[in-house]
Amino acid sequence: MVKGWSKSFGLLMLVMLLVLTACSGGSNSNTPANEGEQSTEKPGNEGDKGAGAATTLSIMWWGPDARHEATKKALDIYTKQNSNVTFKPEFMAWDAFWQKLPTLAASKSITDVLQMDAAYLQEYVSRGQLEDLSDIDLTGIVDPTVISNLQIDGKLYGIPLSQNAQGLAFNKPELEQYGIPLPHKDWTYDEFFQWARDARAKLPEGKYPIGDTTTWDSYNYYQTSMGKPAVMSDGGKTFTLDKELFMTFYQTYEEFRKAKIVPPAEKAAAFLENDPQADPMASGVVMTRGATTGSVSALEQLMPGKVGVVNLPVGPSGGGWAQSTIFLSVSANSKNKDEAKKFLRWFITDKEAGQALGLSRGIPINPDIYKELEPTLENKDKLGKELYDLSLDKALPFYPPAAGFSEWVDTYKKEMEAVTFGQQSIEDAFNKLEKMGQELASKAGSK
Known part of the structure; x- marks a missing residue:
């Protein structure tokens, strides 16, 4: 009896020892298990939740x-x-x-x-x-x-x-009604300006072939198409506002305001794109306006079946962007x-x-x-x-405003609107914009 009990007791103690060893894991509670292995769980990313978490x-x-x-x-x-x-x-x-x-x-x-x-x-x-x-x-x-x-x-x-691309939309039936040739692909700026002059002679009073322009990007299309650098380049460290081209471009529009080729400043200031009553083209006032691949569909919805499209005018270096x-x-x-x-x-x-x-x-x-x-x-x-x-095929790169130039962009519009209302000369506007642009470029270059 004693011998049998001793043998059973020995087996029981062995089992208990094995159980205790397994439970202890053989490691200190402050030391991770499987210390030599990497966890397969991906670390959180600045607070990212785990996979499947709400x-x-x-x-x-x-x-x-x-x-x-x-x-x-x-x-x-x-x-x-x-x-x-x-x-x-x-x-x-x-x-x-x-x-x-x-x-x-x-x-x-x-x-x-x-x-x-x-x-x-x-x-x-x-x-x-x-x-x-x-x-x-x-x-x-x-x-x-x-x-x-x-x-x-x-x-x-x-x-x-x-x-996306920037181009020009036009009122196809109205141009045809007045015997005006439709805009054609890859027309040059000289052709575009002459087209506007010729169209004016055929349109009735109160209708205009093209709109006025007061934004920096509209001018930038012209400057870059003529082979000059973008107004802002190298992250804003280089500023190029070509005076000769600037004066030519805006003197052309000054001529157009006097000849009623573009709407008067008061009317232009009231336009609101994609508004059925106030959109320059959908309202029937202006025969053309700028449009992108995304925005032209909204214009077509305002005037179904009447919208034609063409790329922006080009120069020796191309024109527009895509x-x-x-x-x-x-x-x-x-x-x-x-x-x-x-x-x-x-x-x-x-x-x-x-x-x-x-x-x-x-x-x-x-x-x-x-x-x-x-x-x-x-x-x-x-x-x-x-x-x-x-x-x-003629597209140039898209040139966004450089960092730090948002105030200059707003100032550009304000100064050129003052020109359209006859409140200052084109040269005065150029001098202000040139001075401010060079100061911002210098500031960007010093960083």
């Missing part, structure tokens, strides 16, 4: 109602496919968007995802407000040349959404960067989203998405593609 992405964009509705449909599709992700959307008109964004930037509360325009991209990058998106794989989706052209210091801060100008970016202060980046790639690759978005932001950057859409496009949509195709 996430709300805030997102804001600008645009017309059609864009708002299309984008909301796409967001619903994403949530349907990714049930852990919902959205807090904000959408508004262009002016309201750019009035609100600086306030958000100042408080470091920009939405996780935001629509961004080429005109402002560099400015917000220079302030450290946007996240580097170079790690998003766009192979086979976006042409490498497009990506290269969009990089800033070798990094990508916006995922391009569409191919490239990506609208993007989705991620805030540098977002706590959901990984999910936001995943969403950005999805936005330009998912076919269901592509159908919902249509051409609400222009010609899709992904050629596969455009091929899916092409058979179903209406005339208003095809006009954008026509404008892009007409502009492509």
Whole structure:
């Protein structure tokens, strides 16, 4: 009995010893288990939630109602496919968007995802407000040349959404009614100006062949087409406002105001694009106006079947531009960067989203998405593609305002409006703009 009990006791003690050893793990409680192995769990990214965790992405964009509705449909599709992700959307008109964004930037509360325009991209990058998106794989989706052209210091801060171009829309039936030849592809600035003079002679009182211009980019198209540098280059460190070209360009428009080839200043100041009553072209007052691949469809909706398109006038170096100008970016202060980046790639690759978005932001950057859409496009949509195709071969790069030049851009418009109202001379306006531009360039160069 004793011998049997002793044997059983020994076996029991052995089992207990093994159990205790297994429970202890052989490690100090302050030392991680499997110390020589790396964890397969991805570290959080500035507060990013783990995979599958409930996430709300805030997102804001600008645009017309059609864009708002299309984008909301796409967001619903994403949530349907990714049930852990919902959205807090904000959408508004262009002016309201750019009035609100600086306030958000100042408080470091920009939405996780935001629509961004080429005109402002560099400015917000220079302030450290946007996240580097170079790690998003766009192979086979976006042409490498497009990506290269969009990089800033070798990094990508916006995922391009569409191919865009700047051209000119015209009122085709009215020009034909008055026996005015339709604008033609690759017309030169000399041909454009002469066309306006000839058209004036055929139009009745109160109608004008072209509109006036007071914005810096309209002049910049002219300067660069003549082989001169962009007004701002090298990140704003170089400023070139060619006086001879500046005087020629605006003296031509001064002649046009006197000859009633462009509307008087009071009438021009009251125009409001895409408003049925106040749009210069849709209202029947002006026969032509600037348009992009994205905006021309809105104009076509105001005057169905009446809109023709042509590329901007060209010079020896070409003219206008045709490239990506609208993007989705991620805030540098977002706590959901990984999910936001995943969403950005999805936005330009998912076919269901592509159908919902249509051409609400222009010609899709992904050629596969455009091929899916092409058979179903209406005339208003095809006009954008026509404008892009007409502009492509002579297009120059898109030149956005350099960082730090936003005040100069506003001043330019103010000074040139003063010229149109006869409140100052063209040369006085040039001298003010030249002085301010050189001071800003010097400041940029000293940083």
